[in-house]
Amino acid sequence: MKQSIETNLAKIAALAEIREDENIRFRSFLKGSDKDVDKIVHRLHREIATAIDCKQCANCCMELTPEVQPEEIEQFARLDGISIEEYQNQYCEKDEYGDIAFKNKPCRYLDGKVCSIYEIRPHECRMYPYTQKDGFIFRLLGMLAFYPVCPIVFNLMEILKDELGFRRKKTIGFPFHRQDLGSR
Ligand code: SF4
Ligand code: SF4
Numbered sequence: 001m002k003q004s005i006e007t008n009l010a011k012i013a014a015l016a017e018i019r020e021d022e023n024i025r026f027r028s029f030l031k032g033s034d035k036d037v038d039k040i041v042h043r044l045h046r047e048i049a050t051a052i053d054c055k056q057c058a059n060c061c062m063e064l065t066p067e068v069q070p071e072e073i074e075q076f077a078r079l080d081g082i083s084i085e086e087y088q089n090q091y092c093e094k095d096e097y098g099d100i101a102f103k104n105k106p107c108r109y110l111d112g113k114v115c116s117i118y119e120i121r122p123h124e125c126r127m128y129p130y131t132q133k134d135g136f137i138f139r140l141l142g143m144l145a146f147y148p149v150c151p152i153v154f155n156l157m158e159i160l161k162d163e164l165g166f167r168r169k170k171t172i173g174f175p176f177h178r179q180d181l182g183s184r
Pocket of ligand 2: 129
């Protein structure tokens with residue numbers, strides 16, 4: 001991988017704001033692509049996930065609230081020595097899709113930058129950020145939502161733009177360039 005990897009969360013968040021329109025255009029571009037996007041994404045995922053240490057980041061555990069399955073709630077309630085109902089009332093809520101998710105940010109299981117229940121963490125946490133899964137172009141809305149939060153997704157999308165020859169448009173009044181941020 002030629003490109004350097006950006007892990008500065010403040011820079012990523014700032015660039016995400018600047019590139020909001022560009023990323024919406026990239027979503028349309030990807031949907032029309034005749035390339036095997038999953039194959040490229042899986043390769044990039046392997047390269048980028050190897051280069052990033054999630055234990056130095058933990059931003060998903062600070063910024064997102066993962067979905068939890070009933071059997072996971074049962075296990076976590078048992079761990080706390082409280083009933084499932086108590087656990088749900090205290091720590092869970094229905095998300096916008098009607099699924100049960102943790103309600104606290106940062107996650108109550110985050111200890112420094114490490115998950116204190118790593119071995120039994122929810123399935124959703126194990127799968128995040130889903131860039132290793134097939135069907136990337138069907139999850140682009142989710143990827144755009146993860147882009148400001150997760151360095152793996154941010155770097156993957158940026159490198160993907162270059163690899164697929166996506167034309168970035170210069171914005172008039174652009175407050176600063178990528179080079180100014182020292183991103184690459
Ligand atoms: S359960 Fe662990 S991996 Fe999942 S959000 Fe909480 S701290 Fe992060
Ligand atoms: S999955 Fe993404 S947001 Fe979560 S710790 Fe790893 S790099 Fe950071």
